[in-house]
Every structure is written in structure tokens, then in C-alpha cells.
Amino acid sequence: MCFGAHCSGHSTKKDTGSSHCWGPEGSGSRAPAPRGAPGGSPARAPRRSPYLSARGHVAHVLLGSAEEGYAAYHADKYDEESNPDGIINFGTSENKLCFDLMSKRVSQIAKRNMLRNSSLVFILREEVARFLTHYCKAPAPLKAENVIVLNGCGSLFSALATVLCDPGEAVLIATPFYGGITQSVFLYGNVKLVYAYLDSKITGTSTRPFQLTVDKLEKALQDAQAEGVTVRALILLNPQNPLGDIYSLSELQDYLEFAKRHELHVIVDEIYMLSVFDESATFHSVLGMDRLPDPQRTHVMWGISKDFAVSGIRFGTLYTENQDVANAVASLCYFHGVCGPVQHKVAQLLRDRDWINQVYLRANHARLKAAHTYVTDELKTLGVPFLNRNAGFFVWIDFRKYLRTGTFEEEMLLWRRFLDNKVLLSCGKAFECSEPGWFRIIFADKIHRLQLGE
Template sequence: MFSIFKQEARGLATSPASSSTQDLGTNCGEGLDSESSEKTDKEPVDFYGLGDPAAEFSQMSPYLSSRGSIIKCFRDAAEEGYKAYHLDEYDEDKNPNGIINFGTSENKLCFDLLSSRLNQRDMHHIEPPMLQYPDWKGHMWLRDEVAKFLSYYCKAPVPLKPENVVVVNGCASLFSALATVLCDPGEAFLIPSPYYGAITQHVYLYGNVRLVYAHLDSRVTGMDCRPFQLTVKKLEIALLGAKSEGINVKGLILINPQNPLGDIYSQERLQEYLEFAKRLPDPQRTHVIWGTSKDFGISGFRFGTLYTENQDVANAVASLGCLHGICGTVQYQVAQLLRDRDWINQVYLSENHARLRAAYAYITEELETLNIPFLRTKAGFFVWIDLRKYLCSDTFEEEFSLWRRFLHHKVLLSCGKAFECKEPGWFRLVFSDKIHRLRLGMQRIQEVLEKEPQGAKTLSPCQSLEKSSQSR
């Protein structure tokens, strides 16, 4: 019997902070009816996929358990690019020939604003409770500020309650914790792909939970009006495909804004995904994750929060808080930051948005000059670019080869396979950086592409769509 996560319409997509939320809803009791609103028997099988880390990472270490060997392989798989970057990081003064990082989704545009705010006197305070073991849900004064902050910026119809808030050291920890407490080993979440690939690792580490992919396509077919469009029909196809393989799907994960596509799900779209679950929204089975890494550009703080009205889920996640707690001084600083609405509204948001718009305008103009097709984004720090014409063959091996040539020319990108994109040749380019680094990085990309033999010169569906919608 299938059961399904359901996305609650109240989310952070309308936040002035262009929030990067990961929203989950759950229906762990009853299953989803196997009947589909449309017949999908004859749909192509490549509309869904099934992740299996145990099969992908088969190299066993004699010093580790089989599970430990797989966990180690997660790190090994991501090591080449980021190890090279950290050993040879670009610095305009100390290492001007170092690697430019267009691969990590971090906002590097507002360090001056954040450093100034975090160094103010009100941020530096110590009292005994901060030095002692806390409630693993987080200090109540922080949870209270989180509830007020999310109520205000998410335009919640009723104030959110601090008792429904759990804080831990990052959204990755919350994915791992929720997967563990909501699923049994071998069960799965449904997720549209391409998606932020690290979620594969997050849900597998503790819970041995897998992902079922609802593949999105760059082609505009009868199910779509634009490239990479998520539809209920695609979710249905993936769900039924998983069922045919005996996989019990326990949840739907939606990332809003979507990573790597940059889409924001409208309230109408979210309602369609709710109807996919064949029932009305149930707050007891809907769980929202939000963090400060993207909205405030402080990924090093490691702060993530869960909002759920289900106290069984909150308490189960809090039991894992002993592994994922946040130190008291950081909790205090985050509380101070979230309550300073004058600084957020009058200083940070306006300047952050202006700098992001300028960086986005620069990078998209460069992409157009180089005749590189891309998806125009509505939010996020990245652009989804189409380099398929630079592949000698339509394979992920060729995609990885191109990725490695970029790395050898000292620019780090993220290739589409890392996001489980089913089409080789797509890359994510992060633009939230200073213009001089963007300029140098794009020069290096151009140098690589000028050496590449181009395949088909035809305009991609993505490019033709974007050319017709230049105004944003």
C-alpha cells in the first residue's frame, strides 16, 4: 500500500527573503489509493527512477561495516572537486590562479553586512543556560523567535507556535532525522528530479531510506507548458513505477525554491500536489524545514529548524538532538538576528536582493553572449545551464569528462548527474559571488568551451522558451 507525503500550502515561497525551504508532509498510517487520475500504463519508463546507494557503492572496506563502507563512498564520490578546490582556492591576492567555485550554493555577496551585524555588542552575551545541556528541541527563547520570524515572513494565517519548533545543526540533520523517524529501512521518499543531490545521502545515512525520482524533462511534451515542469501526472507515474518494484513510498519531498532549477511552487501548484494525495491537507502529517544558510548566507552557522504540529514527530526528532544540537552561544546569536526586523528589512534584504539581481544580470548576459541556453530562475543562487551541444556523446561519462576539463581550467561547477538529472549535459552554475570572480570564472568556462567540438547546433527547447520570455 502506498502512502504519501503531502505538501502544505503554507510555506516560505512567498517570503521576502527568497527562502530556500525544504517542505515535507507525511501520511504514515494509511496508504495512497493505487488508482491514478489518468492511465499511465503506456507512459515511458524513464519518467521515474529508483536510487540504490548500496548498489552504486559496492566497494567494501575491511575496516568498516557494509553500511559504513557505503557511507564512506558518499564522501569519496564528492571528494575530487571539493578536495581540489580546498587545496587550491582562488584568492585575488594570495592565489589568483586558484580555483573559482561556481559549484557550492552559498551567498558570498553580503559578508560585509553580516560581519558588521554579528560583531555588534548585543551578539556577545553569555549566561549559565548557554553553557549547559539544553532541551534538545532548542532553547525556548530561540524557538519563540523562530516561530515569530516564520509567522511574519511566511505570512502565516495564524501565528506559529514555538512548541512546534525543533532546532538542530542544519537542514541536512533534519532530513536524516525525519527519514529515520518516519520510514523503516528500505522504504522511500518520492522526489522530483533533478534535485539537490545531497538529499540522497541525508536520508540514507541513518535510516537506510531510498529516493524514487519523478524525472522532469527539458522537452516540452503534452504534460508540460515549459521545460522541467513538475506535474501531478509525473508524480503518479513515479509512484506507480515504485509500487511495481515493490517499494513502499512514505513521503513526497518538495524543495522550495527548487534546487537546481530555481522554480518557486505557486499556491495553486501546491494545491495540485495536495490533491495528488487524494485527501485534504493534514497538519499532523505535514512537516516544514527551514534554515539560515541560504536566506542569510551563514551556512557555517549550521542552523536548521523543523516546524511540525505532530508532537510524536517533534519528540522523535528531538531524541536525535543529542547528536545534532546547536551550541548555546550560536542559538543566542541566531535569536538576536531573527528578532532584529529593522536590520533585516531596512538593511539586509534590500541590499542582498540588489546584489543578487546584479550578479544574476551579469551571469545571464554572459551566458547569452556565449550562446549557452539556460533556465531563467525565480529564486536561488544558481542558473541551470545547457551544455549538451558540447558533449561528443550523449552519456554521463562525457558529461563528467567536460566537468573535469572545467576543473583543470580552475573553475568548479556541479554536473547534472549530481542532481540525478536524466539528461547528460546540464550543469548548475552558482552566481552569488563578486563580479570580478564571476568575470574570471566565465572567462575560464569560455576557454574550455572554445576548445570543445560542438554537436548538434539546433536551438534547445529550453533556449527557445527563454528567448521568448526575456522580461522578468
């Protein structure tokens, strides 16, 4: 490798990272945050359009500023036949290992009545509730009336930020994290992110690199409050992107107790919950906990784009027992609804428990494990350190020894050297990592394409 619906009454954007060192992992392009937006300001302020409001200008800058990796990749995309010397994309968190299984299964789903059935949304919510009850190991059946469906988890982040926070308020999140969340919470809601910085050092109560502890959450919250920032919620990613960490039950309990003490909502993103590919690792869903410290402030998200390898199908679901939150998010479904054909296919897919368990998950986990083993064995051969985790599609790699000055400028130079050699990765700055030199590589691809990066 180149390492040298809740739509009436109650009714995932692809992931790269942030800044110029993103891969193409969104519905549109991503760009550095403009002045006044979270994440800092670009090197030069773009011209203010006379046709746009201040909010319109921010949206224009976020969408319109060309990102280097995205533009380069799409100008020179690898294709086995038409462009065999093109750029190999190891930057987009997308499962390319099970398209054969999913395309066949989705094409088999009957199309009868899926356009005319006005009860589709209710059928879908019932199927989602049953699905989450089973796979999250809920202690009691989850209720369909607590299910909301929108067109992707990015829309859910945006909706939740808007209904839980006032403009200028903030949400707490640990870094490194999937950078698309920054844009999701900011564009509509004008909500900022407050960072609890994690690093590779094992100190204090930490027992592993980049470990999230309550002490770090407390410090980040206190620092924000000292600066006059009002924090309304905490975001937890479990399994974590880009680290691949899976939180233990005791860790989840600690985080939720912390949030309860400070009256914070908790938004738990479990979009990779079925992508735990090693039998030695156990995923614990918040919905499977016997007792939630503050159920009215606990909201769990999931979508099909990652676990079912269908990034192009826009579907995300929220489970919350708080009917005020459910109704507020549902009102935004007017702008973020799931179309009838997608509702029908998702409901039929989630219902097919035998196929999911006996065919899809077995094959998906085996393929993920084989691809992960291939990439990590290559890293070991090259003497490159990495976090060895068992969930998601990514490996968090330590390239710090290749940075001459240990700065983010050097990290960007290294990222460009990869790109010049036709390999697209995501650098640590894209995930607000506090230490220069960490990169994320996506391994959920066919072995022959992984080998092309060698």
C-alpha cells in the same frame, strides 16, 4: 566566462551535487554511492574494512572516496593574493555577496548570558515561530511548541527520514534535486529515494521545462509500488535547487492533495525562501496557505545558511503540527543539538526585523539580482541556453550542444575540461538529472570573481 530546537521535551550542510562532478558543498566530502546505497554503485567496489560493520562500511565509502572536484579545488583554491591562478569555485551554493553585512551584524549581538541561560532553546523557538509567521505570511500565529531546531537542514532530513520511514522504505522526490539529500536520508535511516524524472521537454500538462506535475508524481509512485517499494513521503524543494523554480499556490495545492490521496507525508524544504531577488516573482510558503489538505503529514523546513549567507552556522528548523513527529525528531536532538552561543545569536538575529527588512534583504536582493544579470547576460552573449529564474544562487545551464554523443560520459568530459581551465561547476548527473548536458553555476559571488572565469 569559461563556457566555451526543540531540544528538551520539544525541542545545512553546504550543497554541491553528487558523484565526482560535485563542488565542495558539504561539511565533509561526498562520493558516489556504494553498492546497496541509493544512486547506484561505484566503478570498483572498495575494500571492506575488517573493523567496520556493513553500515560502517557504507558510511566509510561515502565519506572516504575522493571526489575529483572537491580534491582538485582544495589543492588549488583561488586566492586573490596567494594563488591568483587557482580554481574558481562556481559549484558551491553559497552566498558570498553579503558577508560584510552579516559579519558586522553578528559581531554586534551581545554575548551576555548566552552560555548560562538555560531557557535559550525556548526563547529561540519563540523567535523562530514569530519569524516564520511574518515571512511565511501565516494566516494565524505559528506556535513555538511546533518548532524543532537542529544543527542544520541536513540533520533534519536525516531525522525525518528516520522517524517517518522504516529501513528499506523510500521517499519520493523530483529530479534534478540537491544531491546531499540522498546521503542525509540514507546514512542513518537506510531510506531510499524514488525519482520523479523531470526533463526539458514541454509535454502533456507541462507549460515550462522541468515542470513538476501531479502526473509525473503519480507515475513515479506507481512505478515504485510495482517494484515492491514502500513510499512513505514526498520531498518538495521550494524554491527549487538547482532549477530556481518557485511553485505557485495552485501547484502547491495540487502536490499536497496528491500526497493526501496516497497518505504520504510531505517534507517541504524552503531554505531559499528569502532569496527571491526579483520583484516580479512571488514566493508562497506552505505555512502561508489558508488550508492544508493534511496538516498532520505536512512538515516545513528552513535554515539560515542560505538566506542569511552564513553557511558555517549550523542551524535548521522544522515546523510541524504533528506532535508525534515533533517528539520523535526532538529525541534525535541529543545528537544534533544547537549550541548555546549559536542559539543566542540566531534568536537575536531573527528578532531584528527592522535590520532584516530595511538593510539586509534590500541589499541582498539587489546584489543577487545584479550578479544574476551579469551571468545571464554573458550566457546570452555566448548563445548558451539557460533557465531564467528569480530565486536562489544558481542558474541551470544547457550545454547539451557541446556534447558530441549526448551521454553522461561526455558530460563528465566537459566538466573536466572546465576544471582543467580552473572553473569548478556542478554537472547535471550530480543532481540525478535525466538529460546529459545540464550544469549548475553559482552566481552569488562578487563580480570581479565572476569575471575571472571569463
